[in-house]
Amino acid sequence: MKSSMMMTVMIGLLLSMNLQAAPKEDYLRPEKVPAPASNKITPERVELGKALFFDPRLSGSNWISCATCHNPALGWSDGLPTAIGHGMKVLGRATPTILNTAYQRKQMWDGRFRSLEDQALGPIAADVEMNQDLDEVVAELKVIPGYVSMFEKAYPGEGVSQATIAKALASFERTVVSTEAPFDRWIKGDETAISESAKNGFAWFEDGSKGNCAACHMGFNFMDDGFHNVGLKGNQDAGRFAEVPVPVMKGAFKTPTLRDITLTAPYMHNGMYATLEEVVAHYNRGGDTKDNLDPNLKPLNLTAQEQKDIVEFLKTLTGEPMVVTVPQLPQ
Amino acid sequence: MKSRVIILLGSLLLAAGGAGAAEYTVAQHNKTFEKDGVKVEKMTIKAGDTVHFKNMDPWFHNVFSLSDIKTFDLGSYPQGQQKSVVFDKPGTAEVECAIHPQMLMELEVQ
Numbered sequence: 001m002k003s004s005m006m007m008t009v010m011i012g013l014l015l016s017m018n019l020q021a022a023p024k025e026d027y028l029r030p031e032k033v034p035a036p037a038s039n040k041i042t043p044e045r046v047e048l049g050k051a052l053f054f055d056p057r058l059s060g061s062n063w064i065s066c067a068t069c070h071n072p073a074l075g076w077s078d079g080l081p082t083a084i085g086h087g088m089k090v091l092g093r094a095t096p097t098i099l100n101t102a103y104q105r106k107q108m109w110d111g112r113f114r115s116l117e118d119q120a121l122g123p124i125a126a127d128v129e130m131n132q133d134l135d136e137v138v139a140e141l142k143v144i145p146g147y148v149s150m151f152e153k154a155y156p157g158e159g160v161s162q163a164t165i166a167k168a169l170a171s172f173e174r175t176v177v178s179t180e181a182p183f184d185r186w187i188k189g190d191e192t193a194i195s196e197s198a199k200n201g202f203a204w205f206e207d208g209s210k211g212n213c214a215a216c217h218m219g220f221n222f223m224d225d226g227f228h229n230v231g232l233k234g235n236q237d238a239g240r241f242a243e244v245p246v247p248v249m250k251g252a253f254k255t256p257t258l259r260d261i262t263l264t265a266p267y268m269h270n271g272m273y274a275t276l277e278e279v280v281a282h283y284n285r286g287g288d289t290k291d292n293l294d295p296n297l298k299p300l301n302l303t304a305q306e307q308k309d310i311v312e313f314l315k316t317l318t319g320e321p322m323v324v325t326v327p328q329l330p331q
Numbered sequence: 332m333k334s335r336v337i338i339l340l341g342s343l344l345l346a347a348g349g350a351g352a353a354e355y356t357v358a359q360h361n362k363t364f365e366k367d368g369v370k371v372e373k374m375t376i377k378a379g380d381t382v383h384f385k386n387m388d389p390w391f392h393n394v395f396s397l398s399d400i401k402t403f404d405l406g407s408y409p410q411g412q413q414k415s416v417v418f419d420k421p422g423t424a425e426v427e428c429a430i431h432p433q434m435l436m437e438l439e440v441q
């Protein structure tokens with residue numbers, strides 16, 4: 001009796017503290033992966049897209065595939081601070097994971113592409129990434145009989161074209177979605193799924209007067225489809241401002257998902273932080289460069305334990321290992 | 332910024348002097364624009380009318396438009412605050428939040 005009273009009081013306290021605590025359903029993955037009406041997901045499309053994703057023949061050098069940078073063994077990223085592209089050129093931005101990109105309204109750090117279909121041809125043609133002429137890619141695939149029949153099965157009558165290459169890649173990417181993580185089991189009611197420290201960390205994460213992380217990292221995918229300048233030291237990249245020339249967008253980047261976050265170090269659009277501890281310390285300082293800093297950020301004055309709790313919570317967002325079979329490429 | 336607000340107020344007074352301009356409140360709520368508690372993607376008003384954009388979310392929002400009939404940027408502001416714009420010319424204005432591009436509405440100014 002006494003202890004349940006205590007519990008009630010404690011829960012009451014917690015609730016009143018967590019000014020913006022979201023209902024737990026908000027953290028459940030939507031049942032269906034969204035796909036445009038013009039490109040419904042079918043097994044044939046996914047299979048074709050997967051082959052294309054892993055195929056280095058899509059690149060000018062025949063050496064770089066999408067999976068070179070978006071490597072499933074490295075959380076669909078590359079483990080590098082910033083990507084390395086054609087001719088070993090070091091690029092200016094980090095390779096984001098493609099996990100859960102199906103749920104994003106904008107693609108890329110600066111959101112310059114709307115859909116996965118819009119995005120897919122970009123890296124093939126970019127001279128710094130795969131450096132391949134798009135007409136040439138189509139011509140090359142058309143003489144590979146294995147591909148011709150796969151395209152026919154996936155997109156009957158549409159043939160091998162830039163559009164069908166993009167649609168197939170997008171269809172495959174829509175299958176790369178997060179698996180159940182300890183956090184999800186806890187949200188569904190298994191109190192033993194995560195540690196007490198992680199539970200506290202989640203409370204600090206949501207609490208507007210503590211971490212305030214959920215002002216931007218919200219919902220099941222822990223992002224808001226929004227763009228923010230988090231005050232990274234020395235950042236010269238204009239980010240979203242190049243797309244939307246409104247002052248608040250100077251140095252702003254898309255809020256990344258935090259799903260499988262332990263698999264995708266280093267962190268931030270420029271890969272400047274090696275560990276989650278460093279990221280949390282950054283937020284605790286309220287960011288470093290105050291110039292055009294997002295106003296949701298301020299020094300947090302979290303204790304060492306509270307910062308540790310947040311890191312413990314972030315670690316519970318990594319799902320069951322994905323089983324990825326590497327395709328035998330069509331000949 | 333301040334001078335812009337004053338200019339807006341000035342044009343509000345001028346317009347209001349005419350044929351009884353109306354005022355509307357559009358809430359920024361759950362990362363959408365809402366009117367009377369319902370998501371609004373298209374709204375029709377008359378030239379000279381004022382729209383108040385009120386942030387109801389516990390995080391910052393922005394409001395801007397780069398439309399031919401009206402170019403403005405209200406910066407970003409927190410929960411509880413509102414900023415206002417007078418739409419003085421007829422035409423169509425796309426109003427957006429730069430922070431959350433899913434927040435997008437069309438204002439048809441008659």
Ligand SMILES: [Cu+2]
Nearest residue numbers: 392393428431
């Ligand atoms: Cu917004």
